[in-house]
Every structure is written in structure tokens, then in C-alpha cells.
Amino acid sequence: xxxxxxxxxxxxxxxxxxxxAPLIAEAxxxxxxxxxxxxxxxxxxxxxxxxxxxxxxxxxxxxxxxVGGTTMRLAQLRQGEAVAAVLGPLGNPTHIENFGHAxxxxxxxxxxxxxxxxxxxxxxxxxxxVIIGARSKELVILEEQFTRIADELIIVTDDGSxxxxxxxxxxxxxxxxxxxxxxxxxAIGPPIMMKFAAATTKPYDVRTMVSLNTIMVDGTGMCxxxxxxxxxxxxxxxxxxxxxxxxxxxxxxxxxxxxxxxxQEERAKxxxxxxxxxxxxxxx
Amino acid sequence: MSHTSPIELRDQAxxxxxxxxxxxxxxxxxxxxIPQQEMPSQDPxxxxxxxxxxxxxxxxxxxxxEAERCLQxxxxxxxxxxxxxxxxxxxxxxVAEGDYEASLATIRETxxxxxxxxxxxxxxxxxxxxxTVGKSLKDTFKSVSIGxxxxxxxxxxxxxxxxxxxxxxxxxxxxxxALGTDDPAESGRPMAAAEAPDVKPPTGRKVAVIGSGPxxxxxxxxxRREGHEVTIFEAFHKPGGVxxxxxxxxxxxxxxxxxxxxxxxxxxxxxxxxxxxxxxRKLRDLLDKDGYDAAFIGTGAGLPRFMRIEGxxxxxxxxxxxxLTRSNLMKAYDSDKAHTPIYxxxxxxxxxxxxxxxxxxxxxxxxxxxxxxxxxxxSRVEMPARAExxxxxxxxxxxxxxxxxxxxxxxxxxxxVVGIEIQEYELGEPDESxxxxxxxxxxSESVIDLDxxxxxxxxxxxxxxxxxxxxxxxxxxxxxxxxERGKTSMDRVFAxxxxxxxxxxxxxxxxxxxxxAAAINEMxxx
Numbered sequence: 001x002x003x004x005x006x007x008x009x010x011x012x013x014x015x016x017x018x019x020x021a022p023l024i025a026e027a028x029x030x031x032x033x034x035x036x037x038x039x040x041x042x043x044x045x046x047x048x049x050x051x052x053x054x055x056x057x058x059x060x061x062x063x064x065x066x067v068g069g070t071t072m073r074l075a076q077l078r079q080g081e082a083v084a085a086v087l088g089p090l091g092n093p094t095h096i097e098n099f100g101h102a103x104x105x106x107x108x109x110x111x112x113x114x115x116x117x118x119x120x121x122x123x124x125x126x127x128x129x130v131i132i133g134a135r136s137k138e139l140v141i142l143e144e145q146f147t148r149i150a151d152e153l154i155i156v157t158d159d160g161s162x163x164x165x166x167x168x169x170x171x172x173x174x175x176x177x178x179x180x181x182x183x184x185x186x187a188i189g190p191p192i193m194m195k196f197a198a199a200t201t202k203p204y205d206v207r208t209m210v211s212l213n214t215i216m217v218d219g220t221g222m223c224x225x226x227x228x229x230x231x232x233x234x235x236x237x238x239x240x241x242x243x244x245x246x247x248x249x250x251x252x253x254x255x256x257x258x259x260x261x262x263x264q265e266e267r268a269k270x271x272x273x274x275x276x277x278x279x280x281x282x283x284x
Numbered sequence: 285m286s287h288t289s290p291i292e293l294r295d296q297a298x299x300x301x302x303x304x305x306x307x308x309x310x311x312x313x314x315x316x317x318i319p320q321q322e323m324p325s326q327d328p329x330x331x332x333x334x335x336x337x338x339x340x341x342x343x344x345x346x347x348x349x350e351a352e353r354c355l356q357x358x359x360x361x362x363x364x365x366x367x368x369x370x371x372x373x374x375x376x377x378x379v380a381e382g383d384y385e386a387s388l389a390t391i392r393e394t395x396x397x398x399x400x401x402x403x404x405x406x407x408x409x410x411x412x413x414x415x416t417v418g419k420s421l422k423d424t425f426k427s428v429s430i431g432x433x434x435x436x437x438x439x440x441x442x443x444x445x446x447x448x449x450x451x452x453x454x455x456x457x458x459x460x461x462a463l464g465t466d467d468p469a470e471s472g473r474p475m476a477a478a479e480a481p482d483v484k485p486p487t488g489r490k491v492a493v494i495g496s497g498p499x500x501x502x503x504x505x506x507x508r509r510e511g512h513e514v515t516i517f518e519a520f521h522k523p524g525g526v527x528x529x530x531x532x533x534x535x536x537x538x539x540x541x542x543x544x545x546x547x548x549x550x551x552x553x554x555x556x557x558x559x560x561x562x563x564x565r566k567l568r569d570l571l572d573k574d575g576y577d578a579a580f581i582g583t584g585a586g587l588p589r590f591m592r593i594e595g596x597x598x599x600x601x602x603x604x605x606x607x608l609t610r611s612n613l614m615k616a617y618d619s620d621k622a623h624t625p626i627y628x629x630x631x632x633x634x635x636x637x638x639x640x641x642x643x644x645x646x647x648x649x650x651x652x653x654x655x656x657x658x659x660x661x662x663s664r665v666e667m668p669a670r671a672e673x674x675x676x677x678x679x680x681x682x683x684x685x686x687x688x689x690x691x692x693x694x695x696x697x698x699x700x701v702v703g704i705e706i707q708e709y710e711l712g713e714p715d716e717s718x719x720x721x722x723x724x725x726x727x728s729e730s731v732i733d734l735d736x737x738x739x740x741x742x743x744x745x746x747x748x749x750x751x752x753x754x755x756x757x758x759x760x761x762x763x764x765x766x767x768e769r770g771k772t773s774m775d776r777v778f779a780x781x782x783x784x785x786x787x788x789x790x791x792x793x794x795x796x797x798x799x800x801a802a803a804i805n806e807m808x809x810x
Contacts (some may be wrong), residue, residue: 023564040521042615044623062369069623085521087558217609217624220519221746222529224588224603234590234597239747253597256699260599264625 002083005059012213013065014109015075017049017083020052022058024050024088026036031094031118031211031243035061037085038073046070046188047216049113049188063112063141069268076276090219091242094209098125100183103175103206104150105131105168105241107189109143113211114188121186122149129182130154131171137162168193169200176204184209187246191255193262198246210246212237215260228254287679288449290324290340290457297321297345303651304352316420318353321346323432323444324447334651335533335617336462338676339403343446347436351380353417354428361414362430367795372411372430380431388441391434396505397498397794399442399540402435404531405791406670426670429621443545461537480550484511489808492517492559492570492579494749497525498790499781500582501544502552502797503804509578510805514553515576515780517690519560521638522613525584526782527790529604529613532643534650535673538612562752571776578804581756581764581772582797585787586746590739590747591635595693600627600701604636604644606739611647629653629736633704635690636660637667638787642674644738645682656682657732661689661709661722687711687722703731742787749783761786770800778804 006018024034028050039042046068052061066075068243094117102121106114111132122128130150134140135158146153154171155163164171168189175182183228185208194210201208214237217223226237229250235241298695300318324340327332333339342350349761354376362372371390375714378387391398411430418427441443444460451457489512493500496518508514522528549555559585561567570576588603590596607626610616614628632653634645636659648656658677660667663686667674678684687709694703708728711720745762757765757773763786764779766772772779780796782788 023559024392027564035520041777042618042622042624044614044625045521073623085558087519087521087560087564089563090560176753207670217606218520218529219612220563221587221748223606223609224590225606227590227597229597234592236587239587256599257597259698260627264619264628268623268625 001222002086004077004079004081004083007077007079010063010141013067014063014139014141015066016061016063017074018056018061018079019083019086020057021060021088022055024054025053025058025060026055028060028089029054030096030120031113032091033091033113033213033242033262034060034086035090035216036062036071036074036083036087038083040078040142042085043073043084044070046216046217047090047213047219049211049213049242051112051115053116063109065109067269068265069272072118072269072276073270074168076149080216087219090238092240093120094120094186094243096120096124100126101129101180102126102184102186103129103131103172103182105133105185105187105189105193107168107187108139109141110189110193110211111140111146114186115145117186117188118126119149120147121184126184127151129175131156131168131175132163133157133189135159138211139231160263167196169196172197172200176201176206179215182206185246186211191251191258194246194249195251195255196253198249208246209243210249212241212244212249212254213242214254228257233268287323287325287328290343290451293322294343294345294447294452297343297349300349301345304349310352312355315353315355316417318349320353320426320429321350321432323429325676326459328676328681330456331534332680335650337459337537338534340447340457340459341445343434344435344436346446347379347433348382348423348450350429350433351376354380355416357416358380361416362411362428365411365414367410367791368798370394370411370434375437376428376430376433377439384437384440387418387437391437396502397544397790397793398434398556399438399444400498400527400536400544401791401794402431402438403536403540405431406789407431408671427457437731442540459537461539461723470625471658480547481505481509483509483551486513486654487808488579489513490515490575491804491808492561492574492576493582494567494579495519495525495582495583495584495781495783496523496545497527497582497781497793499584499793499797499800500525500580501548502546503580503582503778503780503801504795505551506801507804508548508551508553510808512577512805512808516548516553517559517561518554518555518557520613521557522556523555524632525582529609530640530643532608532612534646535643560748562748567749567753567756567774567777576807578776578778580770580800580804581749581777581783582781582793583746583749583783585743585782586748587744588739588763589742589744591690591741593690593692595701596739597696598693598695598699598701598737600735601693601737601739602627604634604640604738605743607644607738608640608647611651617647617651626651627736631655631732631734632736632738633658633690633732633734634658634738634740636742637662637669638740638742639669639673641738642669642677642682644740646677646680648736648738649682653736657685658682658687659685659690659704659706661687662719663687663711665718666719689722689724690737694731701735701737705729705731706735743782745783745786766800768799769803770796771803776807
């Protein structure tokens with residue numbers, strides 16, 4: 001039973017859930033993800049990254065944005081209820097070592113999977129710079145947690161409502177221009193952000209890892225839906241990733257592939273909203 | 285292609301059976317003259333719009349007439365062609381005598397899954413290939429229809445046999461396997477699963493079975509029968525492996541697989557879904573920390589293979605695995621209920637000529653594609669798919685482009701598929717597989733307009749279990765290496781099915797499972 005032991009709404013669309021999952025909590029490492037289902041008869045399988053875990057207490061934390069049919073249904077579950085199915089941990093753990101100076105760049109809810117990686121890098125002895133970007137102040141998440149571990153924390157928002165009014169690439173470029181340059185950059189966020197983060201570090205030859213979240217069905221190497229072009233080769237995000245060299249990833253193709261089911265997803269979302277409205281009316 | 289109505293087939297069989305029963309004794313010559321009984325099936329146009337099983341199964345009269353075609357050869361060449369050595373002449377004779385219960389018992393002596401094997405075994409390359417009737421008539425396809433009779437017996441045992449008179453009142457009858465509920469998954473189970481076989485008293489030994497496809501189901505049953513505790517670990521949210529995610533409902537109804545799994549549970553086998561051995565827990569930990577005395581790896585075929593041609597990562601290009609899993613396991617064909625989307629294909633090319641390619645092409649027809657082409661680089665006789673599946677696909681409107689192979693997939697500015705370039709081939713000298721090698725004809729390229737490409741050229745083995753279990757020896761293709769009894773390089777660990785064989789069939793996986801189970805039972809008896 002994957003009981004929701006804590007549910008918090010972090011912003012209008014962003015939720016945090018702490019879920020009982022003792023085996024996953026014990027086996028997982030930073031960088032890995034799960035596949036989750038709200039209903040095992042007709043429900044969709046969606047990949048979500050693990051934001052935190054406690055192997056002793058046997059829980060994992062996920063942070064997600066309720067923007068599609070399944071995430072909206074997930075957001076409707078209450079504390080004490082159970083998530084129907086959770087499979088994991090999937091994918092390869094992040095390679096952690098003391099690189100020297102590591103820059104972690106998180107965009108939107110990408111800050112959630114970034115957090116355990118940043119923490120592991122810090123624990124391994126790296127000097128840690130963190131750049132967190134969001135559209136506006138209320139969408140900045142985990143600021144407190146990052147403040148605790150980062151040697152340097154830079155917050156940027158699109159509208160300037162918190163921190164600098166900038167995109168993440170601006171402070172990232174500044175860090176790359178410093179002497180000595182950072183030894184490693186890790187960028188996790190919307191594909192377009194990762195694309196430009198990788199493009200920013202490329203001229204400075206700063207090794208840049210990105211964590212990809214593509215379309216997936218099984219998450220175990222069977223369906224091939226998650227494939228991306230990396231350095232001209234087809235790779236599977238679920239068994240070869242989810243982390244890849246950002247300078248080698250064909251982001252343009254990946255972004256288009258993510259749109260494969262857009263029409264169906266829009267319909268599903270509207271159906272889900274209609275369902276929620278009908279339930280709300282029924283409750284009155 | 286002609287389609288004979290079920291009623292006609294039944295009436296023909298009725299008349300024939302009466303004639304045969306009127307005769308004193310049938311000589312071999314008489315038996316060879318009995319026409320082979322055609323499998324009744326849904327009308328091709330009608331079935332192209334539903335997911336229900338294509339075939340209805342033999343009527344009782346047909347099964348008995350077909351059984352009379354068997355010559356009861358003393359040397360039984362058919363048995364040698366069966367991976368699990370069913371006593372074929374005996375179970376067929378029992379059908380001819382009308383003793384279906386005895387017949388089912390005969391099959392069950394060696395085969396665990398007759399209702400599945402009767403449907404998906406490639407009998408024309410196994411038992412029926414060696415049948416004396418087929419040899420005498422100089423046509424394997426005229427052999428005694430052993431598989432259809434097997435299916436009749438198994439369905440009889442499950443109360444699913446043939447169309448009833450009520451069902452026949454409808455010009456387009458519903459297959460028995462789809463009756464009793466609108467949705468097989470929510471079925472109220474009108475029919476009980478076969479009675480659970482006896483299990484010996486507990487031995488206190490525990491066996492982990494990894495994967496829940498045909499090899500694993502066989503191992504679980506055989507090991508459990510000896511009184512050992514068995515846990516099946518399945519990565520998906522539903523057990524059954526390829527029989528659930530891969531083979532479509534119209535070829536193998538899910539309720540049949542579910543019934544077999546229920547039988548396992550009734551025997552006391554524990555099934556843990558959403559558990560990926562290697563990731564959720566290491567194989568080593570199952571053996572060293574969780575008290576399992578042995579493990580069997582039956583994780584099946586893995587990573588889908590692609591052709592390595594330009595445009596393979598365009599939007600609208602899918603591995604058959606993905607397309608079929610969305611439709612079968614995730615039920616995406618039922619867009620009113622399912623939350624998983626499936627690409628709405630209009631003009632489709634399926635690349636490959638195996639059973640999976642046929643399944644993908646026929647699924648595309650059923651979810652509304654207007655044109656479906658199967659592109660295969662050799663000719664029809666070399667196609668690895670079963671002839672019956674190819675015929676069914678053709679009847680349903682799938683078009684075959686043979687001796688052609690794609691050279692690139694063409695996309696628009698949004699990276700969406702708009703066409704495929706194909707090159708013509710001719711057959712040259714036979715290659716190492718004995719099939720004539722296709723040779724490209726220079727300058728023969730042409731382009732077909734399409735929006736969907738489904739790649740179905742096989743699988744490479746899944747790296748997860750070998751990657752997380754370094755002591756497990758694999759060959760250069762990533763298949764686990766075993767001895768002839770399924771034992772791997774790792775102590776107390778066995779393997780079988782596609783993870784060892786590469787892509788094979790349900791029955792071969794079962795045969796492998798049977799051998800490995802015997803080895804496990806022997807090891808645990810000490």
C-alpha cells in the first residue's frame with residue numbers, strides 16, 4: 001500500500017506528496033525516478049522523479065505539477081488515501097564524486113529532482129552553487145532547503161517578483177565566466193530551459209548533465225517510447241538515462257516528441273476538469 | 285479470400301459426422317478424404333471494428349470430424365514436434381470418442397496452458413509439420429488441425445467452447461470468450477478457472493520467479509506443486525507478460541490468461557506486481573537477505589530494435605512494443621475509459637514480417653487506420669509470421685508490400701512523419717538461415733505518404749537484470765547463458781524463455797520453464 005502520509009500544495013498547480021514506499025526508499029539513489037498510476041485498470045503510467053526519501057521511515061517524496069489528466073487526478077487524492085501503483089526506483093543513479101565546483105540549475109519543479117543531487121554533490125565535498133528559476137515568486141520551491149546546502153544560491157524569476165529578474169542562463173553564464181570555471185553543471189527543468197542551459201555552458205566547455213523526462217510506458221526498457229538522440233545515437237531514457245551529456249542531446253527533436261499526444265492530452269485534461277466540476281456540484 | 289459463415293460450417297460438420305458415424309470402420313483412405321475443418325471466425329469487416337477474438341473455436345461436431353482425420357500413427361511423429369510432448373494421438377482419439385474430460389486430462393499431463401497454446405502455438409512448425417496426414421496430402425496446412433482440437437478441449441473445460449445456438453441467432457455473433465460482460469477485465473467470471481492442481485505439503489523452501497510470462501507461469505506451477513513457496517515478481521501492474529501487454533485481445537483473450545493466473549494463485553503462488561528485480565531489489569538480496577532458496581529469471585525480450593535509418597525518432601514512429609502495450613495493457617483502444625493516449629493513425633506502415641508485425645497492423649486497423657501496409661524485404665513465404673495470421677491480416681484489409689525495405693522516414697517541419705522512402709529488393713542466394721537473401725535493386729526508390737510508422741523487427745535483450753547482477757553471465761547479445769537444464773552461471777539461479785532464447789514463442793518458453801522447474805525441484809529435494 002502506497003499511502004499518502006503527507007500532502008501539501010506548494011503553489012497553485014504544484015503539490016508535494018510523501019508516500020509510503022519502503023523498498024523504493026531503501027533502494028533509490030539521487031537521480032532516479034518512479035512510474036506511478038492512480039488507477040491500475042484504466043490509469044496511465046507516468047514517470048515522476050523522486051525528490052527525497054527516508055529509508056528508515058520507508059517513504060519517498062514526489063513533487064509534481066497538476067497539468068495533465070493523471071497529475072490532476074493524483075492531486076485530487078487526499079492524505080491517508082493510497083496511490084494505486086508505484087514502480088521504482090528506475091533509471092541510473094547520478095554519478096556523484098568530488099568534481100570541485102558544481103553548479104546546479106533548477107527550473108520550475110525541476111528544482112525537486114535537483115535537490116537530492118545537489119545534496120549528494122555537497123556531501124561528496126563539492127563547492128555548490130545553485131540557481132533556481134521560476135516564472136514568479138510563488139512558483140519557487142525548496143528555497144529553504146537549498147539555502148541550507150548551497151554555498152551560493154541565486155534565485156531568478158521571469159517577472160522579477162523574487163530574486164533577480166532574469167532567466168537561469170544569465171547567472172549561469174556569469175558563473176562560467178569566472179576564473180576558475182565551474183567543473184560541472186547539472187541542469188534539470190523544462191526541456192527548453194535545459195536546451196539553453198546546455199547551450200550556455202558549451203562555449204566554456206563546462207561539462208553539463210541534464211535529466212530528461214520523456215514519454216514512457218513501462219519505464220523498464222521495453223517500449224522504446226522514451227528514446228532520444230544523443231550524439232547522433234538513439235538512447236533510451238529509462239535504461240540509458242535519465243541523465244545525459246547536455247551538449248550531446250538533440251533537444252529540438254525531444255521537444256517535438258513530447259508533443260506526440262498533445263491533442264489527446266488536451267481532451268483528457270478537459271474530461272478531467274469536467275469530472276472534477278461534476279463532483280464538486282454533486283457535493284453541494 | 286472467402287469467408288464461410290459459422291452456421292454453414294456447423295451444418296457441414298453435422299452432416300459429415302452423421303455420415304462418418306454410419307460407417308462401420310474408417311480406413312486410412314477414408315480418413316484422408318475427410319475435409320479439414322475450417323475455423324469459424326468473425327466476418328472480416330465486422331471484426332476489423334472490434335477487439336473481440338477473431339475466431340470462435342470449433343463447434344463440437346467440427347472437433348469430432350477433425351479428430352476422425354487422425355490416423356493414430358503408432359510412431360506418433362507429431363509428439364516429437366511438440367516442445368512439451370503432449371500425447372497428441374491419445375487426446376485426439378478421446379475427442380473422436382466424445383470423451384472431452386479424458387482428453388483434457390491427457391493434455392494437462394504435460395501442458396499447463398492448453399487454452400493459450402491452442403490459440404498461439406505455431407503448430408504448422410511443430411506438431412502439424414510432422415503429421416502423416418499432411419505428408420500424405422503433400423501440404424502441411426492440410427495436416428490434422430491439432431491446435432484447433434486442443435483449443436476446443438481446453439475451451440470445453442472452461443465452458444467457452446464453440447458458438448451456442450443463441451449466439452448463432454445473431455448474424456454477427458459475439459465470440460464465446462467475449463460473452464458475459466462488455467468488458468473482459470470487469471467480467472463477473474461466469475466460468476470458473478480450471479481446478480487448481482494438488483500441491484504437496486509445505487517444504488519450507490522458497491523460490492523467486494522473476495517475470496510472469498509463459499516461462500515463469502510454468503516454473504511457478506511446477507515448483508509450487510512440489511510444495512515449495514513461490515513468489516512471482518512482475519514489473520508491470522498486471523501479470524501475464526507478453527500474453528497481456530503484447531498479444532492482442534483479438535488473438536488471445538485476456539480473460540483466458542487471467543484464468544490461468546488465478547489458477548496459480550489458487551495453488552498458493554504469490555504474485556507481486558510493480559516489482560522490478562534488479563532495481564526495486566537486487567537479485568542477490570532476494571537470495572541472501574530475503575530467504576529465497578532459488579530464483580528463475582523469465583524476464584522476456586527487451587529493448588525494441590530499430591532499423592538505424594534516417595527519421596526513426598520522428599513523431600509518429602513507434603516500436604511495435606509501445607503501440608501494442610498502449611493498446612493491450614493500457615487499453616488505449618477504449619479511448620472513452622482509458623487515460624493512456626494512443627497515436628491516431630491514418631496511413632500506417634508496419635516494418636517487419638513477424639507475428640508482432642501482424643498484431644500491430646491489425647491493431648491499427650481496429651483503431652481506425654484507413655490504410656495499413658506491411659513492408660517486408662523478403663517474399664511472403666519467408667515471412668516469419670504464421671500463415672494464419674497473415675491470411676487474417678489480409679482479410680481485414682492489411683496490404684503487403686513485399687520485397688521492399690525502407691531507406692528513410694520523411695518528416696515535416698514539426699518532425700511529424702509524412703512519408704517513407706522504400707527500395708525494392710530481389711531474392712538472391714540463400715543465406716545462413718536458409719532463406720534467400722534479399723538484394724536491393726539500385727535506383728528503385730519510391731515514396732509512400734504516411735503519418736505513422738510501426739517498427740517491428742525484433743528485440744534486443746533487456747540489460748537491467750544482467751547490469752545489476754554482475755555475476756550473471758550473458759552472451760554478446762545480452763542473453764543469459766544457461767546449461768541445457770536452465771542453470772545460469774550464478775549459484776541457485778536459473779533462467780528461461782526469451783531472455784535466454786532471444787525472441788521465440790509461448791510454447792518454447794513453456795518448454796524451457798518446464799526443464800528449469802525440474803532442475804529447481806531436484807536441487808531443492810536434496
